[in-house]
Amino acid sequence: MNPLRQLFGGRGANAGQYGMIIALVAIVVVFEFWTGGLTLNPTNVINVFQQYSYILILALGMVMVIIAGHIDLSVGSVAAFVGIIVAQAMAAWHWSWWAAIVLGLVVGALVGAWQGFWVAFVRVPAFIVTLAGQLIFRGANQLIGNSTSVPVPNAYQFIGSGFIHDFGPNTGYSNGTLLLGLVTVAALIWIEARGRARRRKMKAEVIPLWVSIVRTGILVAITLFGTYLFGAGQAGTSVPVVAIIAGVLTIVYGFLTRNTIFGRQVYAVGGNAHAAALSGVDIRRVNFFVMANMSVLAAVAGMVYVGYAGASGPADGTGWELDAIAAVFVGGAAVSGGVGTVAGSIVGALVMALLANGLQLVGADTNVQMMIRGIVLLLAVAFDVYSKTQGRPSLIGNMLKPFQRQKDEAAAVQQPQSIDDQSKVSLP
Amino acid sequence: MSNPNILEMRSITKEFPGVKALSNVTLTVKTGEIHAICGENGAGKSTLMKVLSGVYPHGTYTGDIVFEDEVMRFGSIKQSEEAGIVIIHQELALIPELSITENLFLGNEIGRRGVIDWTTAQLRARELLDRVGLTDDPDTQIKNLGVGKQQLVEIAKALHKNVKLLILDEPTAALNETDSQHLLGLIVGLKERGVTSIIISHKLNEIEQIADDITIIRDGRTIETLDVHQGVDENRIIRGMVGRSLESRFPDRTPHIGDVFFEVRDWTVQHPLDSSRLVCKNENFTVRRGEIVGFAGLMGAGRTELAMSIFGRSYGTYLSGQIVKDGREIKLATVRQAIDNGLAYVSEDRKQLGLNLLDSVKRSTVAADLQRISRGGVVDALQEYAVAEEYRLKLRTKVPDVEYGVSKLSGGNQQKVVLSKWMFTDPDLLILDEPTRGIDVGAKFEIYRIIQDLAQQGKGVILISSELPELLGLSDRIYTIFEGAITNELPASQADPETLMRSMTSAKKDALI
Numbered sequence: 024m025n026p027l028r029q030l031f032g033g034r035g036a037n038a039g040q041y042g043m044i045i046a047l048v049a050i051v052v053v054f055e056f057w058t059g060g061l062t063l064n065p066t067n068v069i070n071v072f073q074q075y076s077y078i079l080i081l082a083l084g085m086v087m088v089i090i091a092g093h094i095d096l097s098v099g100s101v102a103a104f105v106g107i108i109v110a111q112a113m114a115a116w117h118w119s120w121w122a123a124i125v126l127g128l129v130v131g132a133l134v135g136a137w138q139g140f141w142v143a144f145v146r147v148p149a150f151i152v153t154l155a156g157q158l159i160f161r162g163a164n165q166l167i168g169n170s171t172s173v174p175v176p177n178a179y180q181f182i183g184s185g186f187i188h189d190f191g192p193n194t195g196y197s198n199g200t201l202l203l204g205l206v207t208v209a210a211l212i213w214i215e216a217r218g219r220a221r222r223r224k225m226k227a228e229v230i231p232l233w234v235s236i237v238r239t240g241i242l243v244a245i246t247l248f249g250t251y252l253f254g255a256g257q258a259g260t261s262v263p264v265v266a267i268i269a270g271v272l273t274i275v276y277g278f279l280t281r282n283t284i285f286g287r288q289v290y291a292v293g294g295n296a297h298a299a300a301l302s303g304v305d306i307r308r309v310n311f312f313v314m315a316n317m318s319v320l321a322a323v324a325g326m327v328y329v330g331y332a333g334a335s336g337p338a339d340g341t342g343w344e345l346d347a348i349a350a351v352f353v354g355g356a357a358v359s360g361g362v363g364t365v366a367g368s369i370v371g372a373l374v375m376a377l378l379a380n381g382l383q384l385v386g387a388d389t390n391v392q393m394m395i396r397g398i399v400l401l402l403a404v405a406f407d408v409y410s411k412t413q414g415r416p417s418l419i420g421n422m423l424k425p426f427q428r429q430k431d432e433a434a435a436v437q438q439p440q441s442i443d444d445q446s447k448v449s450l451p
Numbered sequence: 452m453s454n455p456n457i458l459e460m461r462s463i464t465k466e467f468p469g470v471k472a473l474s475n476v477t478l479t480v481k482t483g484e485i486h487a488i489c490g491e492n493g494a495g496k497s498t499l500m501k502v503l504s505g506v507y508p509h510g511t512y513t514g515d516i517v518f519e520d521e522v523m524r525f526g527s528i529k530q531s532e533e534a535g536i537v538i539i540h541q542e543l544a545l546i547p548e549l550s551i552t553e554n555l556f557l558g559n560e561i562g563r564r565g566v567i568d569w570t571t572a573q574l575r576a577r578e579l580l581d582r583v584g585l586t587d588d589p590d591t592q593i594k595n596l597g598v599g600k601q602q603l604v605e606i607a608k609a610l611h612k613n614v615k616l617l618i619l620d621e622p623t624a625a626l627n628e629t630d631s632q633h634l635l636g637l638i639v640g641l642k643e644r645g646v647t648s649i650i651i652s653h654k655l656n657e658i659e660q661i662a663d664d665i666t667i668i669r670d671g672r673t674i675e676t677l678d679v680h681q682g683v684d685e686n687r688i689i690r691g692m693v694g695r696s697l698e699s700r701f702p703d704r705t706p707h708i709g710d711v712f713f714e715v716r717d718w719t720v721q722h723p724l725d726s727s728r729l730v731c732k733n734e735n736f737t738v739r740r741g742e743i744v745g746f747a748g749l750m751g752a753g754r755t756e757l758a759m760s761i762f763g764r765s766y767g768t769y770l771s772g773q774i775v776k777d778g779r780e781i782k783l784a785t786v787r788q789a790i791d792n793g794l795a796y797v798s799e800d801r802k803q804l805g806l807n808l809l810d811s812v813k814r815s816t817v818a819a820d821l822q823r824i825s826r827g828g829v830v831d832a833l834q835e836y837a838v839a840e841e842y843r844l845k846l847r848t849k850v851p852d853v854e855y856g857v858s859k860l861s862g863g864n865q866q867k868v869v870l871s872k873w874m875f876t877d878p879d880l881l882i883l884d885e886p887t888r889g890i891d892v893g894a895k896f897e898i899y900r901i902i903q904d905l906a907q908q909g910k911g912v913i914l915i916s917s918e919l920p921e922l923l924g925l926s927d928r929i930y931t932i933f934e935g936a937i938t939n940e941l942p943a944s945q946a947d948p949e950t951l952m953r954s955m956t957s958a959k960k961d962a963l964i
Contacts, residue, residue: 221833222833225833225834225836225837282829282830282832283825283828283829283830284821284822284825284828284829284830285828287814287818287821287830290807290809290810290814291807291810291818294807294808294809294810295803295804295806295807295808295809297803297804298803298804298805298806298807299807299818300765300786301762301765301786301796301798301804301805302786302790302818302819302872303763303785303786303787303789303790303819305785305787361807361809362809
């Protein structure tokens with residue numbers, strides 16, 4: 024595997040993702056100049072995470088749904104439904120904020136079980152089940168909330184707009200953020216070193232040291248830069264709580280999809296359901312949990328958003344499903360299922376979020392913003408599809424080829440052979 | 452015409468980035484003959500035909516195509532079809548939901564100004580179907596026809612296009628013996644009416660039977676052209692294809708057969724959609740340790756249905772019957788239970804049922820038994836790598852490394868990955884359904900050796916195959932199946948193709964041993 028692929032999780036990582044990383048960087052650079060440095064201003068970065076964390080959280084569930092070969096159109100409505108219940112629990116029934124959160128998660132799980140049941144056991148296509156869900160839960164939201172906004176107490180707003188508490192001497196930066204950054208850096212180095220040691224112990228092939236150093240170096244640099252951005256904001260701000268929630272969830276779901284049996288089964292079901300069934304995978308179980316999990320994450324996204332907005336309203340979550348789906352596809356997932364990664368989807372989510380944010384900063388009209396985001400989605404997927412039909416890993420993939428090992432290069436040039444092509448090239 | 456050759460392909464070279472798929476290939480086809488092209492998978496046969504039919508347009512290859520004395524520069528399939536060259540691919544290009552008539556004229560509709568004249572189309576369809584010997588109603592939907600009949604529809608479609616040179620890519624690969632014979636007869640019939648055919652096939656006996664000339668391609672080069680009428684036998688062809696003579700087509704083996712350890716009793720299974728049809732009728736059979744048990748039957752006889760219904764009821768609706776393993780009755784209601792009880796099923800359809808083509812060799816190898824390399828639901832990446840590497844070396848799978856995608860492997864190597872996957876589950880009984888379908892001669896030999904090794908380790912092997920020589924060459928004992936019932940059982944030493952064929956085509960039991 025080439026270093027970049029190792030960087031982004033191997034499996035299913037395709038050139039589209041490298042393309043998207045470059046697109047992400049390009050978007051940042053373009054808007055950085057266009058807005059005269061506002062984009063990478065710490066205050067703005069913190070704001071982006073607070074405002075758009077829901078895309079990150081939803082993309083984590085959506086990528087699994089899409090890998091398994093389904094789609095979920097109901098996430099916005101489910102988020103709004105859970106949001107209003109949580110808000111009502113605190114406002115009308117005077118529940119404490121933590122009890123309301125637990126309630127929200129339970130409701131999310133119940134909604135997920137409902138949708139998972141129809142998809143997995145009755146085998147209604149997820150498109151239909153969640154289209155119905157979109158109507159059902161939007162209606163339920165407005166029924167419960169009487170089509171009005173319900174405010175939430177300050178204590179609860181912490182999860183949406185709060186920051187970690189600061190302590191220690193005045194360094195000009197947020198000490199908590201610095202500490203978190205350093206711990207992350209240490210963890211990155213430790214993980215890499217441990218991986219190398221284990222591979223050596225198992226006598227498996229160890230990647231070249233320079234790859235390890237570059238890879239870790241890049242990640243450390245990104246972490247330090249992020250630490251700076253989060254730490255250098257206005258006094259009293261630091262890493263937003265939502266960013267920590269999204270970060271922890273990203274690590275959890277990245278691990279789940281890459282390293283666990285369940286993760287494997289999701290890819291297997293999406294890649295070839297028949298073959299998966301004949302290998303002993305319980306397809307219904309996989310489908311059920313993938314759909315149920317999506318609704319739980321939608322609940323989390325909804326609750327976080329209510330915390331950020333300070334109230335739960337009747338139009339919350341409108342169009343969220345499109346943001347999440349776009350993020351996943353921009354991140355390199357395949358419409359036909361079986362392909363996609365958490366890392367790619369996060370990159371895709373950041374692309375969508377920074378694009379929206381940048382357009383807002385330059386004062387683009389909302390309608391124009393929508394059009395531009397639509398075009399970006401279309402072009403991103405078209406680019407990926409075109410690259411595949413051309414048999415190339417994509418333009419950017421080719422540009423990166425000098426980084427690949429010889430064998431990989433051979434693999435790349437052999438791609439023009441389609442699967443059903445009998446005239447296969449003999450292997451080296 | 453003075454030139455006796457309808458087609459001359461001269462020094463055709465076709466390169467893909469970094470790989471030369473064809474190098475200086477020459478092919479000369481005489482007018483009115485049946486010309487066979489033989490070669491191992493990956494030799495370049497299909498690429499050559501794609502060059503000829505315009506799939507790879509003029510300019511993407513070098514060399515000349517001379518068809519009926521004219522140098523052709525096809526830019527698309529449409530253009531080659533207009534010249535009279537029609538290719539019928541292995542995967543049929545018919546639309547299941549449409550009728551025969553609609554399929555026949557798809558792209559060449561009969562009518563004027565975009566309005567179809569259905570009456571004329573119907574009459575013309577009847578006429579075309581008669582020519583290929585198909586009696587079905589032209590309004591029948593394609594999905595209701597068997598593969599054999601679909602193949603005939605394809606040929607009828609070619610006839611409608613005024614075909615002069617018909618190219619058939621593995622036409623009998625999916626057909627049973629009867630349908631194959633009918634199809635081959637039809638090709639000979641077309642020849643008598645002046646249609647020249649090029650046939651690509653792995654079934655050497657069929658080629659011997661109908662071809663006039665055979666061109667052998669190996670590693671993207673023309674090796675030789677043999678004249679069948681001057682006496683060519685299978686061994687001669689194989690020698691050309693693999694560049695060496697295969698002394699024996701089956702490896703030697705001294706069977707060490709133990710006691711009966713697996714037994715199926717009164718197995719009865721219903722068709723999944725049609726409850727009035729039984730796909731398995733009261734079937735009984737046994738397998739001993741270290742034994743290779745062959746199952747012979749024509750396509751549709753219910754061999755796969757039997758295998759899959761035993762393998763965790765993955766086909767049909769179970770009605771009655773017992774499975775006894777090691778003297779104890781076991782219930783196998785799910786595939787997981789079947790795997791946990793030591794069964795493995797290698798499907799006849801590698802690409803649809805055997806592999807996730809998006810996966811790497813590594814991930815495919817461990818796919819059926821992730822538990823073994825996991826702790827607390829977390830897959831141990833290093834163990835996974837070690838296992839995949841172990842099987843790659845053991846089965847000599849030709850792949851640069853185990854991270855390589857299985858979709859890019861040849862059929863033989865894909866099959867080795869499937870076998871690795873099931874060997875890793877450490878089964879007691881392996882059910883191999885057409886394990887060498889679509890695999891070239893060299894790789895077949897290796898697969899045979901793997902199968903024999905498994906038996907040698909004391910595992911029971913059920914071998915389902917449409918190739919009688921394979922069954923006779925590998926099995927210790929053979930059951931025959933006809934219409935969902937076991938019709939005969941005999942030791943391989945006492946079996947011959949004729950006896951087997953008789954039991955495969957009639958319910959009457961020859962004296963059971």
